[in-house]
Amino acid sequence: xxxxxxxxxxxxxxxxxxxxxxxxxxxxxxxxxxxxxxxxxxxxxxxxxxxxxxxxxxxxxxxxxxxxxxxxxxxxxxxxxxxxxxxxxxxxxxxxxxxxxxxxxxxxxxxxxxxxxxxxxxxxxxxxxxxxxxxxxxxxxxxxxxxxxxxxxxxxxxxxxxxxxxxxxxxxxxxxxxxxxxxxxxxxxxxxxxxxxxxxxxxxxxxxxxxx
Numbered sequence: 612x613x614x615x616x617x618x619x620x621x622x623x624x625x626x627x628x629x630x631x632x633x634x635x636x637x638x639x640x641x642x643x644x645x646x647x648x649x650x651x652x653x654x655x656x657x658x659x660x661x662x663x664x665x666x667x668x669x670x671x672x673x674x675x676x677x678x679x680x681x682x683x684x685x686x687x688x689x690x691x692x693x694x695x696x697x698x699x700x701x702x703x704x705x706x707x708x709x710x711x712x713x714x715x716x717x718x719x720x721x722x723x724x725x726x727x728x729x730x731x732x733x734x735x736x737x738x739x740x741x742x743x744x745x746x747x748x749x750x751x752x753x754x755x756x757x758x759x760x761x762x763x764x765x766x767x768x769x770x771x772x773x774x775x776x777x778x779x780x781x782x783x784x785x786x787x788x789x790x791x792x793x794x795x796x797x798x799x800x801x802x803x804x805x806x807x808x809x810x811x812x813x814x815x816x817x818x819x820x821x822x823x
Contacts, residue, residue: 613739613808613810618688621805622688622740624738625689625735625740626696627735628735628736628738629693629731631728631730632700632732633696633699633700633701633731634700634701634727635723635727636668636697636700636701636724637701637703637705637708638704638720638721638727639721639724639784639788640664641709641717642721643780643782644783645781645782645783645784645786645787646779646780646785646788647725647789647792648767648768648770648771649745649770650664650668650774651771651774651775651779651780653667653779654780655773655776655777655779658777658779659778663702664705665697665699665700665705666702667698668697668698669695669699672698672744675745675747675748676690676691676744678751679744679751682751684747684748685741685747687741688741689738689739689740689742690741690747691741693735693743694744721783721784721787724788725788726791726795728792729795729796729798729799730803732796733799733800733803733804734803737800738804739804748766752765
């Protein structure tokens with residue numbers, strides 16, 4: 612982790628990235644064309660409880676964060692702010708967009724949502740101030756002998772299935788998110804990552820199929 616002064620200079624980019632992540636997620640929700648696996652789970656919780664989807668994001672993230680800490684995975688200020696900021700940004704975006712009546716608008720939201728998430732990911736992952744708690748859960752499994760792809764696939768398949776059973780939205784937008792988010796995040800990181808400090812020569816929190 613870089614020195615405190617470096618972390619402080621990177622905070623605006625971290626905050627901007629997390630807000631954009633929530634905005635892109637809210638766009639996908641209001642498209643009603645299908646969500647990423649974790650957001651299918653969050654939406655399913657919101658459908659079955661009085662919670663908003665943003666509140667479900669916060670509570671799920673907090674639980675996963677506790678598990679990540681218990682498993683002794685490294686976290687940073689970015690990990691904590693990930694839990695606190697994405698949910699409110701998502702809920703605010705949903706309120707602003709409302710319920711689009713036009714099919715064209717819904718399709719545009721579904722296509723553009725992952726791109727906004729990718730830009731947000733480029734900012735918040737690029738400052739290297741801590742991965743999202745859900746990524747920490749994946750790396751914890753990897754440290755215990757499960758390959759990264761198996762850990763990622765197993766976690767996201769599980770939350771997606773549970774989310775669909777709870778009433779979350781599965782559709783072509785889900786497939787679009789899965790095939791597009793990795794390449795778009797990689798491009799975003801290329802242009803938005805902060806210059807490395809000598810203390811973080813080998814630090815990297817990027818994972819190709821990023822989730823919150």
